[in-house]
Amino acid sequence: GKDSYVDKKDAGKYIDTIQKLLFAGKYKVAEKLVDNKVLNKRLSGGKNTYQMLGNLFVETPNLDSVTNYKRELDLNQSVATTTFKNKGVTFKREYFSSFPDKAMVYKFTADAKGKINISTWIKRSEQTKIIISENRIEFSEHVGNGHGVTYHAIVDFKTKGGISKVEKEKITISNADEIIIKVVAVSNYRGLDPEKESNLVLNKIENTSYNELLDRHVSDYQALFNRVDFKISKKTGEDFPTDVRLKKVKKGISDNYLTQLQYQFGRYLLISSSRPGTLPANLQGIWAKGFTPPWNSDYHTNINVQMNYWMAEMANLSECHEPFLDFVNNLRKKGRVTARKTYNSRGFVAHHTSDVWHTTAAFGKSRYAMWPMGAAWACEHLFTHYEYTEDKEYLKNKAYPIMKEAALFFVDFMVTNPNTGFLVSGPSISPENNFLTPAGKKATLNMGPTMDRTIIFELFNNCIKAAEILNTDADFSAILKSKIEQMPPLEIGSDGRLLEWAEELKEAEPGHRHISHLYALHPSNQISKSQTPELFEAAKKTLEGRLSHGGGHTGWSRAWIINFYARLLQGDKAYENILALQRKSTLPNLLDVHPPFQIDGNFGVVSGITEMLLQSHNDEIHILPALPSEWQSGSIKGIVAKKGFEIDITWELGKLKTLVVTSKLGNTLKLRYNEDVKEIETKKGEVLTFDY
Template sequence: MKKSLFLLLGLALTGYAQTPQPLKLWYTKPAEYFEEALVLGNGKQGATVFGGTKTDKIFLNDITLWSGEPMNTRMNPEAYKHLPAVREALKNENYRAADSLVRKIQGKFSESYAPLGTLYLDFDHENARNYYRDLSLDQATAHVSYETQGHQIKREYFVSHPDKVFVIHLTSSAKGTLAFRIRFDSKLKYAIHSSVNHLHANGTAPVRADPNYIRKKDNPIQFRPDQGTRFSTDVLIQSADGSVTRTDSTLSFSGGTEAVVLVSLATSFNGFDKSPSKEGLNDDLIAQKQLEAASQVPLTQLKSRHKADYQKFYQRVSLNLGGPQATDIPTDERLRRYATGAKDPYLETLYFQFGRYLLISSSRTPGVPANLQGLWNPHIQPPWSSNYTMNINAEENYWLAENTNLPEMHQSFLGFLDNLEKTGRVTAQTFYNMPGWVCHHNSDIWAMTNPVGDFGNGEPSWANWPMGAAWASTHLWEHYQFTQDLPFLRTKAYPIMKGAAEFCLAFMVPDAKGRLMTSPSTSPENKFLTSAGYVGQTSYGGTADIAMIRELFLDVLAAEKVLKNDQLFASKIQEALGRLLPYQIGVAGNLQEWYFDWKDEDPKHRHQSHLYGLYPGNHVSVAETPSIAAAARKTLEIKGDETTGWSKGWRINLWARLQDGDHAYKMYRELLKYVEPDGVKVNYQRGGGTYPNLFDAHPPFQIDGNFGGAAAVAEMLVQSTTDQVVLLPALPAAWDSGSVSGLKTRGGYTLSMQWVKGKVVKYTLTRPGGGKPKVRVNGVWK
């Protein structure tokens, strides 16, 4: 292709892409199940709208409402004394003993994310016709409309970040015919009362909510009157016509044509280390003030503020994957058609942008990131506590933050790491007698970092995994690479990265050949089969550990090279890096997961943690480490493609890094496999997919698959280092022609490009202050 076909760096994007179609989810009937409902959020407050005609059920959430109080970081103060015995058992290859002894190095389970309550709008609408509901991704607004009794009812919903309220706008086409009743309920302890046009609910979350997979004889949900996080909900009906009547627990509106319902939520959460009951915020006052302030703002202004705030993030990225862009097919029907093999680039684009929508909607609270269910949870014992699962899921939530141009949303997670570092230093001391900080399998809003397992009841394969800090800390360097924010690197990122590296340095021991490795070591949630036939969980020198440590050490060295402020520590890291246990290739050509070439108990296990260096790490690549990349590919081939939702999201990114766009696309299609709503029912055998409302079916719902899948689309279109950018590294044949604008690359560049018949025909890479990376275009470096 002639050089004249390319736009040079810095040229304008005039005429780049077709005008993007409005992106929306839409349906022809109300939701019956959670997995059909439409979700809204402002990064802290969330609403799940069912859109019924007789009763509109709306789940309410606040991302700071969790069970529990700040944890006792010294819950097992002498746990470290058991570490030598575990290491001795491993030295003697006694894996059964190690599996037993390591349970003594465990602490409490995490707390659970709590549902705030349910708002009900009761109507008298029978035999509704021409029903329609949608969620506009372009405006972060949901709509419901239908005809009943000779007139049309319309409802509009949004959750405003600027005005901190959930807004419901109701209208009737016939004057004086709008009527409804509002009531509130909660699975938590609460009380409710009314005042003129207002409904007030106040309550408290449990002080303890055991994980849903724990079976104990005593009550798994415990409330105490003097402990736990408080919440307040204030509801107001506004209308220029009609009248409002009330009981102690309801508001009723009648005789009107138009009404606005404002809902304000607040909790007493005041930080991970402050008791919400004794040192908490005044949630009642906060909820009242939010409602009072919003009530003074006209509806048109509430809507315009909300739209402007949301779109400044959402509109940064536009994607067109070519082909038919029909919008006249309901989303659930689209999914069913897609599962039969139908082409639908609109649906593929919709899923990508839905991931970005979800992150904007669930991750704008300082120090409180999106959890396993993002922001939307109706269960008092949600799946896996709806916590922060640090061995993949919490991190996968943020894989799309930087490359899809949402670095502000990343801040919730990066700020959370600051909290983890503080508790993690105590955990490093009490559980290992080591410096630095450490984090394990699970965490929660209280920044829990201890090994979980209820003091000995957890399986070591997940309970005792100690690499959470190493993995999560790499997000700090990622944020710097994409933003080039030097003050952030100096004051926030590097100290946390260094602390995680300090623990890793202390935790590693030499093997018989003097190579540094971890002991004890687990590979998240997987088990090995020794030559003697023992199914074990605890070993030494696991590949996943070494991969995460290697990535962290490389990041620390790169950061120090920028900052030039810690040469002595950098020398220690460099020396240790040279002694790390190398990758090993098994007899089957796969990348070994264990120190020895053992088989997995489950060869198709959903986790692939030992492939971390390929993705989300960056030190394994087809170009730089071809033999290791080939072994990673063999591992994926052995595992197969059928797996859970979040795991499929991860594997799509891995195939993209292997530059196999068609295989990545095959799995992207599988990620969008239609799954019928089924509530909370775990069935790993069925594998992952997508529910009617585009939620990821782990199953049950976990939001990480949504985020991982969206990140993978960007990964297929562009890959980068700080000074090199590869365009269309894993473009599938199905996306033969298309365009994208606004993606970010490492080095701080913003990419826009157009491709035709698999070839880039136009592109720009720009950044404030200029600069020009090396770019690979259509296989040629420029």
């Protein structure tokens, strides 16, 4: 694929002038300069987009008396099923997508012999090359008129009984007892030969029975899915369709079973879209419809891709985190060029949007694009993965070198604010908000917005911690420590809210969907009730202010609010926002809607619910920190805390009943429940049981 986004030539020559203009309060002049001299346009007209593979049409003739039509997705097995009755015969279609065998497998059956009749064909684009034989459709293309990858796909049909023939570019199968369809597809994204490789993948499973493929798929999936069990609902109600449940919730009832389902659906989606060796889940996960999905199904690094992965470690899906960690590593090559060309700085940098080509350039409009924090925020995930696993090899060879290089950029990039004497970054923004200038004009660029400061503070501190653990790089740590000392403190405005920008400015949209200046509360942990009580109260006010002006109107924004309220230890408020997510931002199939469909809300609600029941920042494990009164009794088993503790919690009538802690690494366990705090030395593999 060709790069749609490149760094603007000579951008670096203007940074100094832009910084001076911003310090002088000449926001609009600076913005004009940034738009003209620093930001590029999207060069390929949106050709670089993630796409569906194609449409496989299956037409069934003479379905004139269909009854009992039912579609279901079994989250325990990751198998979708459709059943219906027609003229006294019950038809069943099962579908699954197998990670171990790299294939999609469908099975069509009926409860009477010789009753399956279908015609089937592939549709994609004008450029698609399609070859049809009586038991195969092969199709291939150089995507985007030769702009993107080339791929080769094979749809393979095996029938029992009946006749298969090719007519009018379709395969028609008549009077069959059973049909098994296998779909494989390979692109050259990782340098493979698509045609050769897709045939190899198919040959491997050509003679494997459906049941064997199903068993391999289910055991691979369950190895991840079955780690966590979550119950907050007495009733099972599986026979009650999800869309009907959701309608009732939208009309005003609450349904704990739906919440439980939404939680495990989020885990299912991450398992199904992010595995070692794949690309990370994008804005739509992997579920793009058509050829022009919203925002190209890119990676938006100003919250969306990070939110996809907040849940990974805590919901016991550490392996599913890996594609994102690899992605951050892969941003370095272009990110170094962007750092040098756009900012005259060492290290590496990335802006608000990236894609599968690991683009890092700044493009678009100031309001969202003039934001050099994408890589730095993503680096939080590298250190988080270490905090859960304590894998020192990984820290040494992978995480720390990437974090260090991201930090080096800010060592060079930060400048002293002549008005305050503090070190700040910029030109930057508070994603994607505007403020009003003293003259009442809308502006967006600023030196040292609060979010910049909190992300850099966290990155520097994580680098210092990592260097200490690895006993390395004392000189670099000393530089970072001295920079931290020169950075401004977090400040509270005259109305008791946290400042969003370096000085007190009025927001143009007080109900803005991004709540960027609360980064210090979540996902970071620079604000907490015990360590920073004043800032904790200011964060509460900030959130209430956003919500009172209509904040949380997008699915992902609402999901972030659930996480914020969990950190503010307000379980009932977190719960209210789960309800709001269900009522305002959830589609009938439970996918999250921005609008349009965007998957981050599905993932963000999982981390939010987990943090309502368990938190492990601030060096202690806090049990039931934000339990809402609506979840009177329940249990969650298999969730994970930092320092390698796996935890099962059962509660009754709003109170903790039993707690089982498995120490995977043998660390000291610091436990908190309400005001009860205990510290226990553990051995690796030890299981501790507590009754309350």
